[in-house]
Amino acid sequence: MTDERDQDPTTPFYDHPTGGWGSLKSVLRQASRNRIGIGVMETLRRQNKPRGHMCTSCAWAKPPSPHLAEFCENGAKATIWDLTRDRCTPDFFARHTITELRSWPDHDLEAVGRLTHPMRFDAASDRYVATTWDDAFAAIGAALRAMDPRAAVFYASGRASLETSYLYALLARLYGTNNLPDSSNMCHETTSVALKRTIGAPVGTCVLDDFEHCDLMLFFGQNTGSNSPRFLHPIQQAVKRGCRIVTFNPIRERGLVEFMNPQNPAEMLTGRATPISDIYLQVRPGGDIAAIAGLCKHLLDRDAVDHGFVAQHCHDFARFESWIRDLSWDDIETVSGLDRADLIQVADLYARSRNVIGVYGMGLTQHVHGGDSVAMLVNLLLMRGNIGRTGAGICPVRGHSNVQGQRTVGISEKPELVPLDKLAEMFGFDPPRDTGMTTIEVVQGVIDGTVKGFVSLGGNFARAIPDQGRADPAWAGLDLNVQIATKLNRSHVLVGDGAWLLPCLVRAERDQQKSGRQAVTMEDSLSHIHASIGKRPPASRHLLSEPAIVAGIAKTTLSPSPLVRWDDWIADYDRIRDLIEQTYPDQFADFNGRMFEAGGFYRGNSARERNWETDSGKAEFSCPASLSAVGGEPDTGVHTLVTLRSNDQFNTTIYDYHDRLRGLEGDRMIVLISRTDMARAGLTEGQRVTLVSAVQDGISRRVDGFTVTPYDLPPGCVAAYYPEANPLVPLSCHDQASKTPAYKGAPIRIEA
Numbered sequence: 001m002t003d004e005r006d007q008d009p010t011t012p013f014y015d016h017p018t019g020g021w022g023s024l025k026s027v028l029r030q031a032s033r034n035r036i037g038i039g040v041m042e043t044l045r046r047q048n049k050p051r052g053h054m055c056t057s058c059a060w061a062k063p064p065s066p067h068l069a070e071f072c073e074n075g076a077k078a079t080i081w082d083l084t085r086d087r088c089t090p091d092f093f094a095r096h097t098i099t100e101l102r103s104w105p106d107h108d109l110e111a112v113g114r115l116t117h118p119m120r121f122d123a124a125s126d127r128y129v130a131t132t133w134d135d136a137f138a139a140i141g142a143a144l145r146a147m148d149p150r151a152a153v154f155y156a157s158g159r160a161s162l163e164t165s166y167l168y169a170l171l172a173r174l175y176g177t178n179n180l181p182d183s184s185n186m187c188h189e190t191t192s193v194a195l196k197r198t199i200g201a202p203v204g205t206c207v208l209d210d211f212e213h214c215d216l217m218l219f220f221g222q223n224t225g226s227n228s229p230r231f232l233h234p235i236q237q238a239v240k241r242g243c244r245i246v247t248f249n250p251i252r253e254r255g256l257v258e259f260m261n262p263q264n265p266a267e268m269l270t271g272r273a274t275p276i277s278d279i280y281l282q283v284r285p286g287g288d289i290a291a292i293a294g295l296c297k298h299l300l301d302r303d304a305v306d307h308g309f310v311a312q313h314c315h316d317f318a319r320f321e322s323w324i325r326d327l328s329w330d331d332i333e334t335v336s337g338l339d340r341a342d343l344i345q346v347a348d349l350y351a352r353s354r355n356v357i358g359v360y361g362m363g364l365t366q367h368v369h370g371g372d373s374v375a376m377l378v379n380l381l382l383m384r385g386n387i388g389r390t391g392a393g394i395c396p397v398r399g400h401s402n403v404q405g406q407r408t409v410g411i412s413e414k415p416e417l418v419p420l421d422k423l424a425e426m427f428g429f430d431p432p433r434d435t436g437m438t439t440i441e442v443v444q445g446v447i448d449g450t451v452k453g454f455v456s457l458g459g460n461f462a463r464a465i466p467d468q469g470r471a472d473p474a475w476a477g478l479d480l481n482v483q484i485a486t487k488l489n490r491s492h493v494l495v496g497d498g499a500w501l502l503p504c505l506v507r508a509e510r511d512q513q514k515s516g517r518q519a520v521t522m523e524d525s526l527s528h529i530h531a532s533i534g535k536r537p538p539a540s541r542h543l544l545s546e547p548a549i550v551a552g553i554a555k556t557t558l559s560p561s562p563l564v565r566w567d568d569w570i571a572d573y574d575r576i577r578d579l580i581e582q583t584y585p586d587q588f589a590d591f592n593g594r595m596f597e598a599g600g601f602y603r604g605n606s607a608r609e610r611n612w613e614t615d616s617g618k619a620e621f622s623c624p625a626s627l628s629a630v631g632g633e634p635d636t637g638v639h640t641l642v643t644l645r646s647n648d649q650f651n652t653t654i655y656d657y658h659d660r661l662r663g664l665e666g667d668r669m670i671v672l673i674s675r676t677d678m679a680r681a682g683l684t685e686g687q688r689v690t691l692v693s694a695v696q697d698g699i700s701r702r703v704d705g706f707t708v709t710p711y712d713l714p715p716g717c718v719a720a721y722y723p724e725a726n727p728l729v730p731l732s733c734h735d736q737a738s739k740t741p742a743y744k745g746a747p748i749r750i751e752a
């Protein structure tokens with residue numbers, strides 16, 4: 001069992017359960033800061049419920065019979081942040097040049113409040129000035145028409161609905177490009193590529209019911225307590241019925257140590273928390289391939305392989321088996337940083353458990369060999385037939401609330417994933433067939449000037465990317481930069497001539513169109529599709545919905561066609577859902593009829609049915625290119641930098657300067673390091689240091705002003721917050737196959 005004694009008591013940590021009173025206090029602080037009205041509490045009550053609106057925070061499943069309040073600390077913060085009474089008006093922009101705004105911290109930019117008017121950047125006065133929608137659309141359309149479509153990029157951050165995403169992808173293809181990267185390129189693209197290659201389905205295989213039938217859950221690099229807190233409810237239930245949990249994470253994340261349900265009065269009043277992890281192993285960053293290899297090795301040694309399943313369903317097991325048998329325990333221990341005895345204990349537990357789920361997040365995906373890490377977890381599950389049966393499976397926990405769905409309905413730079421022939425037939429055009437740009441390639445294109453136009457459907461791209469800083473000056477050189485957004489952020493103030501800021505409704509707001517109030521839909525991490533209806537009055541009468549903005553741009557960019565009826569589609573989103581159903585009939589049959597089903601409707605998963613849509617027609621065992629996901633042992637004096645999300649941020653949106661669940665408060669410019677490594681490097685607590693990239697490619701990457709903070713971390717590993725540390729992650733450090741940036745494994749040096 002894990003308990004307090006496992007924690008290094010001389011370093012900061014949170015000695016309360018996740019959830020609990022701390023969670024409530026943190027929400028109330030945001031509520032009072034944002035001066036929200038009583039109506040917002042009513043909105044929260046309807047969050048993630050049938051006929052309510054779906055939270056804009058994480059993508060965790062919405063259960064068919066929700067809790068009285070089916071939202072978590074961070075879901076509440078996201079809604080409160082959206083529904084603030086503060087406004088970012090033309091008046092505000094008249095008072096501040098963008099040169100001045102560039103010096104503001106991320107938190108302060110967003111804290112100005114909701115954007116209220118469409119704005120055009122005026123380079124002469126260095127200010128955004130108010131404009132009309134007609135003028136904005138006309139100018140954007142003219143600029144796009146004047147551009148080579150291959151030089152334009154249509155980026156999406158994973159929040160926009162299925163309806164918006166479908167139209168957005170259609171706009172890009174009608175215009176002539178597959179340059180449709182999305183935020184997924186920075187997070188679970190590794191999953192899409194590695195799971196497709198190994199099990200033939202690009203998404204996780206689990207559904208909620210599996211969490212009621214599993215005996216063991218293995219967690220790899222997913223911080224449930226901060227990033228998908230509603231998932232703690234099924235985990236808590238599972239633990240209470242005897243399911244065991246093992247966690248692999250360099251940091252002892254509180255949510256995976258113990259949890260107190262803030263919606264359970266008995267737990268809140270008695271202070272009784274549920275311990276979560278039975279075994280917690282502080283693996284070294286990038287050490288998961290080795291750790292899992294150790295588990296597989298012991299399974300082979302004790303012959304705990306499901307040979308029947310392997311023979312019937314899998315390909316290439318013999319090669320994998322001999323690779324594992326040849327590995328030495330010494331190498332496994334060195335690379336993983338874990339003891340053989342601990343790994344054997346976990347392997348024995350795994351062998352004894354009937355139904356096992358492998359859960360993972362950015363700790364696996366954001367590495368140079370992230371795809372191999374995911375494939376290793378698949379190997380482990382396949383060895384005992386733990387894919388494609390109730391209570392078992394692989395469960396990537398997705399980020400944004402509709403990031404998985406955006407890929408489902410066509411936002412993809414990979415044309416082979418999209419039914420282009422179908423689109424050609426439906427809309428009477430010749431879709432582009434060449435591969436579009438990923439996020440990494442877009443950043444490179446912005447830096448070298450080949451990207452001329454950038455349309456951003458949400459997100460804070462310039463701040464979320466690796467090598468941030470190198471691209472900063474290049475943004476002003478674009479011919480066109482269109483930012484569809486709700487709040488001001490850094491990407492909006494790095495612009496030059498030809499920049500537009502287009503404000504949209506948030507999901508909790510009423511979306512009124514010609515046929516009446518509209519609902520939109522999104523897909524959760526477990527492939528269920530939910531409808532969402534906003535009821536709050538819009539933050540400003542000048543706002544448009546995201547689908548209406550996409551249609552507005554499309555109408556001025558594209559030549560008219562009788563088959564492409566933007567106005568009809570916007571008048572009634574049922575018609576957009578009809579188009580989605582027509583394009584993807586198997587997954588979206590009777591879309592309009594089923595979208596309000598409690599718990600969402602399931603769009604299915606071939607691997608769950610043990611129908612392996614891979615090259616071999618079977619589930620693939622595979623051997624990794626390297627035993628370490630960071631790609632080898634670092635040189636002396638080089639540390640592996642892990643970039644972290646705090647409990648008080650949603651990506652680049654910084655709600656506040658606290659990280660309660662890690663016992664850290666008040667400052668984000670800190671570098672976490674173990675006391676042993678501090679002593680070795682001659683550093684003292686509180687010392688100011690500069691972090692410098694150890695990648696030698698002729699480019700200097702450094703960030704000053706980090707405070708040394710002792711923390712319970714494995715040797716050789718340091719941690720700092722995202723996005724502050726992003727300039728230290730080189731563009732060239734990314735997963736080989738998927739191009740997901742290696743945000744969890746950047747080599748750095750510390751300069752006093």
Ligand SMILES: Nc1nc2c(c(=O)[nH]1)N[C@H]1C(S)=C(S)[C@@H](COP(=O)(O)OP(=O)(O)OC[C@H]3O[C@@H](n4cnc5c(=O)[nH]c(N)nc54)[C@H](O)[C@@H]3O)O[C@H]1N2
Pocket residue numbers: 057058074187188220221222223224226227228248249250251253283284285286287288360361362363364397398399400642643644645647649650651652744
């Ligand atoms: N409140 C809140 N919720 C969010 C977000 C947010 O910013 N705030 N972001 C959303 C988005 S877009 C995403 S993609 C998800 C991200 O959610 P997660 O997948 O949880 O991502 P991170 O918090 O970046 O990192 C996860 C964990 O990986 C661990 N880790 C780092 N390196 C390694 C390693 O090499 N091996 C192992 N085993 N573990 C490692 C870290 O210690 C951390 O606990 O959350 C979504 N939900």
Ligand SMILES: Nc1nc2c(c(=O)[nH]1)N[C@H]1C(S)=C(S)[C@@H](COP(=O)(O)OP(=O)(O)OC[C@H]3O[C@@H](n4cnc5c(=O)[nH]c(N)nc54)[C@H](O)[C@@H]3O)O[C@H]1N2
Pocket residue numbers: 056110157158159160183184186187188362366399400457458459460461463464465484485486487488489504505506507546643644645650651652653721722723725726729743
């Ligand atoms: N170092 C490091 N870098 C990382 C990561 C990491 O772990 N470490 N994680 C990566 C990951 S997983 C991700 S997903 C990216 C994401 O990083 P971001 O791009 O920051 O993601 P968002 O949260 O979508 O962006 C927030 C902005 O979206 C706008 N917005 C909010 N709601 C809406 C809406 O409803 N509609 C529209 N149109 N706009 C809206 C607001 O203006 C807000 O400023 O960052 C990546 N960067």
Ligand SMILES: [Mo]
Pocket residue numbers: 183186187188399400
């Ligand atoms: Mo993400």
